[in-house]
Amino acid sequence: MKLLFGLLSPDMDKSGFTCGEAALDTYLQKLASQDMKRGFATAIVARAETAPNKIIGYYTLSAASVLLDNVPAGMARKMPRYPNIPAVRLGRLAVASGMQGQHVGSLMVLDALRRSCANELAWALFLVDAKNERIAAFYEKFLFQRFPDKTLHLWMHRKQAKALCTIENKTK
Template identity: 35%
Template structure:
């Protein structure tokens, strides 16, 4: 196996990808390429040759300051009603690859890219996800994501991400 994570492109085989969740499968099959071309997000694919084993998407977003936990919100300027974050919009692993740890690899790659961008290119206080189901919620929670108030979304501060990245280096 020759694994790499790369930006989604037309040379990759999207047709055979199936994670078993229709919304995530359909996104890759029909929408992801358009979103990338329109600069709505960047989609990264874990590949073995042209075969897509998993993918995730990143884009800019914001969250209401009042949705953040008190300990984080108190450290932010009061003049910001919305705070900049990186949205991890989708993350999926092909059914044939489940149980190999690829979800974790994709998440760590996404967090690392988000951290590097926040450190050098664009402001972001953390990464936000909107888990599709209980299984996804559990997955993100196991990495320290916390629920945002009055929302199904979850948040991981850049400070926590930096500690996680440091442990992996």
């Protein structure tokens, strides 16, 4: 099945989306469009090419920052001495219940990294917040690293993201 990725639009069927996590279902159905209009997040949806109005997954991206003091010491030494480090945050990621286990989530993470690397916005870190250890382990497969003091908050340097995007493009 070929997947299409694009911005959430009003003509897409949000009402039928369920992923098994009520908060993620409610966000897509009731809040995602509002967050996009207000400039708080960009919602990207995954759809099957054969059913382009049916959402099978989604994720959100937004601008963020990290205090330099919160970055691991080895990384902080390589950063400019600004108090905040610019970042992109992958806020929510959900896959429809019937599509789970088919690598849709992995493809969405790669799409989020690709979109972020292609964007002209300056950023140094890509951030994700995991809800639990299982999800944190999922992100670690992409080489995300945990913040020492907040182990469910993970990060990746932009150079790593670009390297993953390069690998992804070579496999297409």
